[in-house]
Amino acid sequence: MNGAMNRRLLFVLGPVTGLVMFAGVVLIATFLTNREYREPYRAPAATVDTAPRAEGLVDEAADAAATARAKPYVEAEYRTFPVVGSRVAIWAVAQLHLLFAAFVLAVPIFAIIIEVIGYKTGDLRYDRLAHEFTKLLSVSFSLTATFGAFLTFMLIILYPRFTNYLMSVFSPTFLPYVLLFFAEAAFLYTYYYGWGKFHPLVHIGLGVGLNLVGTAIMFIANAWLTFMMSPAGVSDTGAVLSVWDAVYNFTWMPINIHRVIANVAFGGSVAAAYAAFKFLQATTDEERAHYDWMGYIGNFIAIIAFLPLPFAGYWLASEIYAFSQTLGLTMMGGAFSWLFIIQAVLIGNLFLAANYYLWLGMGRVEGAQPLQKFIKYLLIGIAVCFAVWATPRSIIATVSEVRAMGGSAHPVLGFLGVMSAKNTAVNILILTTFMSFLLYRRTGKIATVAWAKTGHAAQLLIFAGVALFVIFLGIYGYFVEAAVRIGLSVPQVTSVLFAMVAITAIDIFLFRGASRTGEVRWGRIPAISQYVLIFIAVTFTWLMGLMGYVRSGLRQHWHVYGVIRDTSADAFTPTLGFATQVVSATVLGFFLLIGFVFWITSLHDRPEYVPAPEPVPHPGGRMVLGDAVRHQPSAAAEK
Amino acid sequence: MTIPVTARIGVLVLASTAFYGYVGQMVPQSEVQPPQETVIRADLTTDEMVTVGREIMDGKGLCFTCHTIGRTGALRFPDLAGVAGRVAERVPGLSDVDYFAQSMYEPDLFVVPGFNPGMPVINRPPIGLTDQEILCVIAYLQSLGGTPTVTLQTSHRYYAAPAAPGAAPPAGAPPAEGTAPGAPPAQGATPGTAPAPAAPPKGALLRPDPSLVAVSDEAGRPAGVVAR
Numbered sequence: 001m002n003g004a005m006n007r008r009l010l011f012v013l014g015p016v017t018g019l020v021m022f023a024g025v026v027l028i029a030t031f032l033t034n035r036e037y038r039e040p041y042r043a044p045a046a047t048v049d050t051a052p053r054a055e056g057l058v059d060e061a062a063d064a065a066a067t068a069r070a071k072p073y074v075e076a077e078y079r080t081f082p083v084v085g086s087r088v089a090i091w092a093v094a095q096l097h098l099l100f101a102a103f104v105l106a107v108p109i110f111a112i113i114i115e116v117i118g119y120k121t122g123d124l125r126y127d128r129l130a131h132e133f134t135k136l137l138s139v140s141f142s143l144t145a146t147f148g149a150f151l152t153f154m155l156i157i158l159y160p161r162f163t164n165y166l167m168s169v170f171s172p173t174f175l176p177y178v179l180l181f182f183a184e185a186a187f188l189y190t191y192y193y194g195w196g197k198f199h200p201l202v203h204i205g206l207g208v209g210l211n212l213v214g215t216a217i218m219f220i221a222n223a224w225l226t227f228m229m230s231p232a233g234v235s236d237t238g239a240v241l242s243v244w245d246a247v248y249n250f251t252w253m254p255i256n257i258h259r260v261i262a263n264v265a266f267g268g269s270v271a272a273a274y275a276a277f278k279f280l281q282a283t284t285d286e287e288r289a290h291y292d293w294m295g296y297i298g299n300f301i302a303i304i305a306f307l308p309l310p311f312a313g314y315w316l317a318s319e320i321y322a323f324s325q326t327l328g329l330t331m332m333g334g335a336f337s338w339l340f341i342i343q344a345v346l347i348g349n350l351f352l353a354a355n356y357y358l359w360l361g362m363g364r365v366e367g368a369q370p371l372q373k374f375i376k377y378l379l380i381g382i383a384v385c386f387a388v389w390a391t392p393r394s395i396i397a398t399v400s401e402v403r404a405m406g407g408s409a410h411p412v413l414g415f416l417g418v419m420s421a422k423n424t425a426v427n428i429l430i431l432t433t434f435m436s437f438l439l440y441r442r443t444g445k446i447a448t449v450a451w452a453k454t455g456h457a458a459q460l461l462i463f464a465g466v467a468l469f470v471i472f473l474g475i476y477g478y479f480v481e482a483a484v485r486i487g488l489s490v491p492q493v494t495s496v497l498f499a500m501v502a503i504t505a506i507d508i509f510l511f512r513g514a515s516r517t518g519e520v521r522w523g524r525i526p527a528i529s530q531y532v533l534i535f536i537a538v539t540f541t542w543l544m545g546l547m548g549y550v551r552s553g554l555r556q557h558w559h560v561y562g563v564i565r566d567t568s569a570d571a572f573t574p575t576l577g578f579a580t581q582v583v584s585a586t587v588l589g590f591f592l593l594i595g596f597v598f599w600i601t602s603l604h605d606r607p608e609y610v611p612a613p614e615p616v617p618h619p620g621g622r623m624v625l626g627d628a629v630r631h632q633p634s635a636a637a638e639k
Numbered sequence: 640m641t642i643p644v645t646a647r648i649g650v651l652v653l654a655s656t657a658f659y660g661y662v663g664q665m666v667p668q669s670e671v672q673p674p675q676e677t678v679i680r681a682d683l684t685t686d687e688m689v690t691v692g693r694e695i696m697d698g699k700g701l702c703f704t705c706h707t708i709g710r711t712g713a714l715r716f717p718d719l720a721g722v723a724g725r726v727a728e729r730v731p732g733l734s735d736v737d738y739f740a741q742s743m744y745e746p747d748l749f750v751v752p753g754f755n756p757g758m759p760v761i762n763r764p765p766i767g768l769t770d771q772e773i774l775c776v777i778a779y780l781q782s783l784g785g786t787p788t789v790t791l792q793t794s795h796r797y798y799a800a801p802a803a804p805g806a807a808p809p810a811g812a813p814p815a816e817g818t819a820p821g822a823p824p825a826q827g828a829t830p831g832t833a834p835a836p837a838a839p840p841k842g843a844l845l846r847p848d849p850s851l852v853a854v855s856d857e858a859g860r861p862a863g864v865v866a867r
Contacts, residue, residue, distance in 0.1 A: 236764070277644075277648065280644040280648075281644055324759060324765070325705070325757035325758065325759055326701060326704070326759045326765060326766065327765075329701075329704045329705050330701070330704060333704055333705070333715075335671045338666040338667055339666075342659070342662050342663055345659075346659065486715075486755065531647070531648075531651055534648055534651055534652070535651060538652050538655040538656060539655065539659075542655070556671065556673070557673030557674075561765060562763075562764035565673075566673070571673045572670055572671060572672045573671040574670055575669060575670050576668060577663050577666075577668045579663065580659065580660050580662070580664070581663070583659075583660075583663075584657070584659065584663075587656050588652070588656055591652045595645075
């Protein structure tokens with residue numbers, strides 16, 4: 001023991017002695033240098049100020065004070081944020097605020113639906129699940145509010161004149177917004193802390209109130225941001241003519257609908273990621289079964305909400321075109337057109353991952369083998385659609401390659417880069433994913449109704465018919481004028497929606513009273529499926545960040561499109577590479593924070609704190625631990 | 640050694656984010672600068688206006704976001720190749736200059752059959768070309784299958800060129816655009832009779848500057864002097 005101590009002492013003594021010696025040398029050198037004789041400085045005679053120094057200083061101070069008093073107030077137009085600049089600072093804070101806000105608005109939507117299912121069926125598992133989802137709300141709500149306040153301050157500080165303008169246009173909306181925010185807090189905390197404390201219907205009523213107030217808050221905030229993109233209700237110079245028109249501008253309602261759906265999809269994916277996180281940390285089969293089920297429900301919500309999202313996107317895009325063709329074409333054919341190739345990669349990955357998770361999930365059910373043989377066909381369909389969707393119209397090529405192709409578009413693949421092909425691909429992708437769901441739904445079941453064969457044939461016929469119709473319209477679009485071609489996306493979308501509704505309706509009746517080949521064994525799923533859920537959540541978040549950028553960046557050098565021009569140093573539109581870096585950084589920030597939310601939420605399940613036993617003196621003179629140790633029966637005593 | 644779950648999740652999040660960030664680097668990168676003020680010299684010749692008009696269409700005018708030149712097939716907006724040869728018969732009673740002007744000042748009055756309305760009003764925000772810039776664009780459009788005739792002194796149904804001091808046109812004299820397509824350029828035919836406009840009613844950006852013809856406002860391209 002002493003030997004070891006001495007070695008440590010010697011080890012430390014060396015550097016310490018070295019440092020002391022170095023300090024000593026510096027001190028001695030400084031001391032000697034300071035005592036060296038130097039000639040005193042003497043200013044040249046011509047520069048010597050003959051005025052009394054004290055009076056001169058007083059005069060200078062008085063001049064400075066007078067100048068300061070006379071300085072007029074000038075409102076700053078912009079201020080600069082250090083290092084990253086104002087735009088990136090606002091961008092990151094706004095994106096984080098929006099991601100948390102989306103989550104806080106989404107969770108109550110599906111929590112209330114699950115709670116109602118639990119109430120109607122009397123199955124307490126649903127009630128527990130809804131409660132578990134709601135646990136994530138409390139901390140997220142605080143973070144949303146914090147980032148909201150942060151964003152407001154940043155806007156006032158960095159873009160004071162523009163913020164002032166926006167506040168003047170929408171001044172009547174701010175007080176209702178604040179009051180609704182109070183109501184949101186009241187509903188949320190009562191809903192969360194009141195779980196099991198009220199009659200179920202009262203509690204459901206609180207949940208409905210929470211959702212209504214949350215949606216109203218979002219609608220108000222959407223009015224501000226959509227006004228910036230498609231202003232209405234103001235004159236050419238920005239003077240307010242009608243606040244209601246400013247609110248109810250071209251893109252307000254499409255954004256409202258799009259955001260409600262997207263929030264549910266995003267919220268479902270993040271909740272599924274939470275379940276995956278808990279699943280991977282689970283130590284018992286019961287926990288694994290519960291979190292597997294929770295992850296499945298979260299992902300189910302995410303994908304079900306995700307399927308109609310492209311249709312809401314079509315509506316939003318068509319309203320953007322209706323407001324301004326220039327804005328629409330900047331989005332789809334101008335500076336942002338390549339962004340949609342990145343979007344295709346993201347959405348393709350989402351579809352692929354969601355389907356993969358479903359296919360893995362089939363293994364939970366006994367007797368899944370007959371249906372698993374279809375997976376390869378679905379995978380081929382998804383891969384082909386993904387490839388078509390991600391094919392750009394023009395290709396980055398060398399001069400010789402461009403010459404060889406006869407232009408920037410590839411002579412064959414270039415045809416896949418236009419909207420006719422992409423609309424077709426995305427519709428088939430949606431149909432294919434829907435079929436994956438259908439396969440999963442019927443895994444382990446055998447239809448016993450008398451018309452089972454006819455039912456299956458009808459479903460197959462509808463699916464094949466609609467798929468062929470969508471492909472036909474896509475090809476037809478190449479041979480007609482623009483005015484006709486643009487309209488073809490409507491029957492494509494409508495037919496896919498019809499197929500989804502019709503096939504589901506048949507399926508419900510087809511499998512009523514079906515016999516089962518095996519039970520669902522929750523928790524019996526490979527661990528990789530849980531990482532897939534987390535990947536889906538990351539992809540959704542990144543997608544939201546990217547689409548948030550295009551919605552906002554579309555205005556280019558305008559704060560309010562066509563009305564208030566951005567004259568700041570950040571008025572240019574950055575490269576997509578830079579934009580994606582900012583999106584990535586924001587997404588990482590979000591996952592760090594949501595990890596914090598998950599950790600805080602998981603404290604619910606942590607066992608109560610037990611104080612560490614105090615050491616007590618052993619009769620033999622050595623210290624031992626207290627009661628916990630003393631009361632443990634010794635091995636000898638057990639024998 | 641077992642890697643903790645949180646570390647695995649962290650690596651997954653980082654890798655996924657990095658992958659998407661990488662995809663973002665793989666697409667073409669262009670930084671789009673806001674349009675700069677266009678400076679047009681008052682004594683611009685028609686040939687110079689053609690060059691400036693092309694630059695405006697490329698940049699501030701955003702024309703080629705929608706229109707093409709020399710492309711066929713499934714088009715969303717009319718192709719402009721040879722447009723000067725077609726416009727004279729498009730709308731009865733409208734000269735080529737008036738037709739081009741109408742398509743920019745009031746684009747929805749006439750829409751080429753087979754296409755949807757979609758052209759924005761060009762002299763208002765967000766594009767907001769000045770009257771002189773629009774004249775330059777008209778000069779370029781005339782050059783596509785025809786002979787440019789307009790000058791900065793050309794009037795049309797949406798713009799009256801200001802009379803030069805001391806050079807009032809005779810009563811009843813037709814405006815400069817009265818020259819038929821194919822006629823020699825106006826600036827060559829009437830030297831000295833159509834001096835630079837003294838004070839244009841619109842287009843505050845018009846600043847006579849003998850050293851400059853036009854400053855390109857090309858989106859994403861470096862600004863520079865186009866012609867001297």
